[in-house]
Amino acid sequence: MAPPMIDPSLFDQLKAKIEEDTSVRKELDQILDDLNEHVSFTQGVLSRIHATPRSKYAALLEQVEGGIRKEIETVGRLATFASQYPYYKYNYKWTRTVQDAISTVILCAWLGGMSSETKPGEVGRLLTLEDMGELFGVPVNLKDRDAFHITIEEYLLGLISVIDELGRLSVNSVTLGDNAMAVQISGFIKDLHAGFQVLNLKNDTLRKRVDSIKYAVKKVEDVVYDLSLRNLIPPQEDK
Amino acid sequence: MSGLKRDWTGSAKQRDGPKPVQKQVARNAYTPMFEQLRNELDEHHDRRERIVKASRDITGLAKKIIFSLQRVRRIEGQLPANIQAEVDSRLAEIAKLLATLAPEIQGINRYRYARSLMCLEELVEALTFAHYLKTQTLIGYEQLSRVVEDLARQAAAPPAPAPGTEDEVMTDVRDTPAASPPEKPTQPAAQTPSSTPTISLTQDDYLYGVFDLTGEMMRFATTSTALTGTMAGGGGEGDGGEDDDPRTIVQDMHELGSFFEMLPVAPGNRFAWEKKLTVTRQSVQKVERLGYDRIIRGSERPKGWIPDLAAGERGQAEELE
Structure with a gap:
C-alpha cells in the first residue's frame, strides 16, 4: 500500500503551531490595549503644555510622570511576555505604541521632568536611547540575543514626534509670553535637524519621517524671525 | 567651444578645478550620538542589502529547478537522469x-x-515538488527543514565533504518513503560540526511554499495528462502496482x-x-476537471465503452503508453 499523500501527524502539528501563534497574538493585544490606554492618556496630559505657562510646568509634569510610570510598568509586562518569542516576529504589533511611549518620556524630560538623583530635570535635556533603556528597564539595540528591546528606529521615530510637538509649542509659548522658550526650542530643533542629516537613510518609514523635520525647522524659524523683527528676543545671559 | 559654465557676471567658470571641500556638517552636542546611531543603522542596511541580493539569486535558481522538474512526465522513484543532474x-x-546567508x-x-527571505518559500516549493514527483507524498515540515539546514551546512563546512555527501541531501528527497524517514537526515548532520x-x-x-506547490502540481498534471494520456499517479515504480485503484494526482490535489x-488561517x-x-x-x-475529462474521453475508459469522439486522440495516447 502506498503511503498517504499527507502524513496525518503533519496536519496536527501545523495546526497546533498556528493556534499557538494566534493565542500569542491575542495575549499581546491585551497588553497593548493597556499600553495604548496609558500612552494616550499621557499624550493627552502633555498636550496641555500648549496652554500652560512655564511657571506651572511642575504640577503638570508631575501628572505626566504618573502616566509614564504606568507606561513603564506595562512595557515591563510586554517585555516579559514578548521575550519568550522571536522579537521581530511580533515587533510590528507594538512598535508604534512603544514609539509613542518613548516620545512622551523624551518630551517630559525635555520640559524639565523625569529628574533623577543623578540627573536633575531641566528644560532642554535630551534623553538618549540608553537613558530610555534604563528608564523602561529593558535593553536597547539588542543584537546578541533574541529578547524584547527598544530599537534605534523606535527611539528616532519617537524623537521626531517630539520635534513636531516642540514646533507647535514654540508658537504657543510666544502666545503665553515666553519668548525665551521659543528661542530655546529653535536652537534645539536645528541641532537635531543637523543630527538627523548625519544619518544615511534608506527609503523607509524613518526617511519619510525625517523628511518632515524640515517643516518643524521652518515653523520655529518663522517664529524666531517674527520675534527678532520686533526686537522681542530676550537677551541671553549665559554664553 | 561648448559646455562653458559662466557665473552671473558672465565670466567663464573654471572647470575641473579642485573640488570644493565637502561642507562640514556643523557639529553640535548631539552629533556624536547621531554618528553612533548612523553606524548601527548602516550595519543593518548593509546586511539587508546582502540578504536581498542572495535571496534574489536563490529564488532564480529555485525557479529554474521547478522548470526542470516540469519537464518530468510521470511520478516515479527516480527522476530522469538529465533532470536530476540539472x-x-x-x-x-x-x-x-545559503551558506553565505x-x-x-x-x-x-x-x-x-x-521579509527579505522570500527565496525560502521558493526553495520549499522546488524541494516539495521534487519530493512529490519521486514519492507522490508531501514532505513534512521537519523533514524538509532538516534538508534545508543540511544544504546550508554542507556548503559552509570548509573541509571537503565526504564523497557522496552532496548526493545524500538529494537522497533525502529521492528516497522512497517506504524506508523510515526519520533516520536518514541525521547522517549528514552528524558529519558537520553543529x-x-x-x-x-x-x-x-x-506553508506558503506548499501553497505554491499546488500550482506546480496543477501544471504538472495538465502537461503530463496531455502528453501521456494518463493521469499521473500511483502504479509507478516501487509502490503497490497491484492495488486495484492506484492513487492519482486528482486525489492528491483534493x-x-x-x-x-x-x-x-495563519494569523501573520x-x-x-x-x-x-x-x-x-x-x-x-x-485538476478535478482534468480527472473528469479523462474519465469521459480518456484512454483508460471502462471496458466495452468506445467513445466515437476523440478516437484519434485515443490512438495517439495508446501509442505513447
Whole structure:
C-alpha cells in the first residue's frame, strides 16, 4: 500500500503551531490595549503644555510622570511576555505604541521632568536611547540575543514626534509670553535637524519621517524671525 | 567651444578645478550620538542589502529547478537522469548561497529579515515538488527543514565533504518513503560540526511554499495528462502496482486542498493567506476537471465503452503508453 499523500501527524502539528501563534497574538493585544490606554492618556496630559505657562510646568509634569510610570510598568509586562518569542516576529504589533511611549518620556524630560538623583530635570535635556533603556528597564539595540528591546528606529521615530510637538509649542509659548522658550526650542530643533542629516537613510518609514523635520525647522524659524523683527528676543545671559 | 559654465557676471567658470571641500556638517552636542546611531543603522542596511541580493539569486535558481522538474512526465522513484543532474547542480549553487546567508540571519536576525527571505518559500516549493514527483507524498515540515539546514551546512563546512555527501541531501528527497524517514537526515548532520550556522525554515516559509506547490502540481498534471494520456499517479515504480485503484494526482490535489481548508488561517498575514488559498482552490478545480475529462474521453475508459469522439486522440495516447 502506498503511503498517504499527507502524513496525518503533519496536519496536527501545523495546526497546533498556528493556534499557538494566534493565542500569542491575542495575549499581546491585551497588553497593548493597556499600553495604548496609558500612552494616550499621557499624550493627552502633555498636550496641555500648549496652554500652560512655564511657571506651572511642575504640577503638570508631575501628572505626566504618573502616566509614564504606568507606561513603564506595562512595557515591563510586554517585555516579559514578548521575550519568550522571536522579537521581530511580533515587533510590528507594538512598535508604534512603544514609539509613542518613548516620545512622551523624551518630551517630559525635555520640559524639565523625569529628574533623577543623578540627573536633575531641566528644560532642554535630551534623553538618549540608553537613558530610555534604563528608564523602561529593558535593553536597547539588542543584537546578541533574541529578547524584547527598544530599537534605534523606535527611539528616532519617537524623537521626531517630539520635534513636531516642540514646533507647535514654540508658537504657543510666544502666545503665553515666553519668548525665551521659543528661542530655546529653535536652537534645539536645528541641532537635531543637523543630527538627523548625519544619518544615511534608506527609503523607509524613518526617511519619510525625517523628511518632515524640515517643516518643524521652518515653523520655529518663522517664529524666531517674527520675534527678532520686533526686537522681542530676550537677551541671553549665559554664553 | 561648448559646455562653458559662466557665473552671473558672465565670466567663464573654471572647470575641473579642485573640488570644493565637502561642507562640514556643523557639529553640535548631539552629533556624536547621531554618528553612533548612523553606524548601527548602516550595519543593518548593509546586511539587508546582502540578504536581498542572495535571496534574489536563490529564488532564480529555485525557479529554474521547478522548470526542470516540469519537464518530468510521470511520478516515479527516480527522476530522469538529465533532470536530476540539472537539479543537483542548481541545488549545489543554492547551497553555496545559503551558506553565505546563514551567518547573517542567526538568532534575532532570523525574523528581522524574514521579509527579505522570500527565496525560502521558493526553495520549499522546488524541494516539495521534487519530493512529490519521486514519492507522490508531501514532505513534512521537519523533514524538509532538516534538508534545508543540511544544504546550508554542507556548503559552509570548509573541509571537503565526504564523497557522496552532496548526493545524500538529494537522497533525502529521492528516497522512497517506504524506508523510515526519520533516520536518514541525521547522517549528514552528524558529519558537520553543529556550530556551523545554518538556516532554519519558519512554518510560514513551509506553508506558503506548499501553497505554491499546488500550482506546480496543477501544471504538472495538465502537461503530463496531455502528453501521456494518463493521469499521473500511483502504479509507478516501487509502490503497490497491484492495488486495484492506484492513487492519482486528482486525489492528491483534493487531499492537499482539504488540508489547507481545514487549517486555521495563519494569523501573520491573513490577506496573503486568503489569496494563496483562492489560487489553491482554483488549481484543485483545474485538476478535478482534468480527472473528469479523462474519465469521459480518456484512454483508460471502462471496458466495452468506445467513445466515437476523440478516437484519434485515443490512438495517439495508446501509442505513447
